[in-house]
Amino acid sequence: MALDLYSKEETPTWKKILFVVSIVITFVVLIIFTYNQFSKIPQKSAMISSVNIELAKQGTEEQQKERDYVLEAESKLNEFKKIYDEKVDFDEFFAEFSSWVYPRVAFSSLSIDVSEAKLSIKGQTDTLQSIMQQLILLDAKKDILSYTISNIQVTSGPVSFDLELNINPELFKKNE
Amino acid sequence: MNNNNLPYLTISIALIVASIAFFYFLALPQYEKMSALDKEISDLEFKLENTTNYFNDVSLNAEKLSELGWDDVSKKIDANFMDGPFFIHNMEAYFNKLVVKSGLHLNSLNIEGVEESFEVKEGVEDKGTLSEVSVSFDLNGDYNYFLDLLNIFDKQALVIKINSIEISSASSSGENQEGGEVSIIDSTYLNFNIKGTIPSKK
Numbered sequence: 425m426a427l428d429l430y431s432k433e434e435t436p437t438w439k440k441i442l443f444v445v446s447i448v449i450t451f452v453v454l455i456i457f458t459y460n461q462f463s464k465i466p467q468k469s470a471m472i473s474s475v476n477i478e479l480a481k482q483g484t485e486e487q488q489k490e491r492d493y494v495l496e497a498e499s500k501l502n503e504f505k506k507i508y509d510e511k512v513d514f515d516e517f518f519a520e521f522s523s524w525v526y527p528r529v530a531f532s533s534l535s536i537d538v539s540e541a542k543l544s545i546k547g548q549t550d551t552l553q554s555i556m557q558q559l560i561l562l563d564a565k566k567d568i569l570s571y572t573i574s575n576i577q578v579t580s581g582p583v584s585f586d587l588e589l590n591i592n593p594e595l596f597k598k599n600e
Numbered sequence: 601m602n603n604n605n606l607p608y609l610t611i612s613i614a615l616i617v618a619s620i621a622f623f624y625f626l627a628l629p630q631y632e633k634m635s636a637l638d639k640e641i642s643d644l645e646f647k648l649e650n651t652t653n654y655f656n657d658v659s660l661n662a663e664k665l666s667e668l669g670w671d672d673v674s675k676k677i678d679a680n681f682m683d684g685p686f687f688i689h690n691m692e693a694y695f696n697k698l699v700v701k702s703g704l705h706l707n708s709l710n711i712e713g714v715e716e717s718f719e720v721k722e723g724v725e726d727k728g729t730l731s732e733v734s735v736s737f738d739l740n741g742d743y744n745y746f747l748d749l750l751n752i753f754d755k756q757a758l759v760i761k762i763n764s765i766e767i768s769s770a771s772s773s774g775e776n777q778e779g780g781e782v783s784i785i786d787s788t789y790l791n792f793n794i795k796g797t798i799p800s801k802k
Contacts, residue, residue: 442612453622457623482648507761536765
């Protein structure tokens with residue numbers, strides 16, 4: 425058998441496969457890069473622009489007017505609420521007060537100090553017995569926290585006295 | 601060893617190395633960039649959602665305020681935020697009207713704590729701060745009329761904060777009568793001294 429000096433040696437299959445694989449890898453990388461560069465990134469950039477445009481559309485002149493209107497109302501209401509919460513209500517106090525007076529007792533003066541929840545009263549009655557009845561009546565009232573009676577003057581005429589009451593401050597508060 | 605095999609191997613290795621380098625230096629930064637863009641989109645969408653919700657709420661509240669007649673209510677509430685050079689005169693006229701309405705007789709009315717001078721700057725809206733002005737009334741009349749006056753005060757949009765009340769018997773001249781017997785419950789001619797405050801802008 426003659427030796428064929430011109431015949432080429434066959435390239436091993438693994439080298440061919442490696443070559444094909446390397447080309448495929450190269451193509452895949454190029455495709456990924458191209459897809460990202462020319463499709464995905466511009467798509468995301470476009471989305472950002474679109475959201476920015478939407479954002480810019482917010483806060484139109486009309487919306488800002490509405491916002492100013494609401495904020496001004498809120499501020500005014502808060503200020504008014506602060507003032508209104510400090511308001512004193514006398515309805516409950518005077519309704520209660522009428523039940524604190526013993527029928528034979530008359531008051532010649534009454535001073536109401538709302539901040540201290542204190543009453544100073546000058547009273548008159550016919551007998552000492554009536555003063556005692558008045559005190560018993562005051563004892564029974566839960567809204568009277570404490571009281572001081574002083575300056576009891578018994579003359580030939582009516583019996584006069586001074587009374588100081590510390591009362592429940594809630595009586596001056598508004599019932600919501 | 602045959603040299604024909606060399607290009608295959610060399611080219612394959614060169615392509616693989618180039619692909620790896622290409623991916624590392626060019627494709628990977630793209631992913632980083634896309635990740636940053638995703639974050640930016642997410643932040644912007646969140647901001648857009650918040651802004652949209654905020655303005656929707658504002659619009660809804662503005663609608664509700666209109667439905668509730670806020671413009672009229674606001675004008676009434678404004679009585680509590682008054683100021684200006686005619687404040688005292690306006691208040692005197694206002695309180696006189698209320699007292700007359702109650703049926704009591706007004707002996708005197710004092711309004712204190714209002715600034716005497718009032719500066720107006722053109723083009724500048726003076727928001728001012730809220731302050732309290734002292735008001736005191738000296739009144740004569742029936743006890744029930746007095747209760748009516750308190751009721752009238754209570755119904756006013758102007759918040760009149762009463763700090764103290766003094767009730768005593770009164771002579772027809774309006775002076776207190778020492779030792780005069782008066783029942784608070786019975787309707788009698790009495791003297792009432794009311795001290796309180798009203799809000800004002802300073």
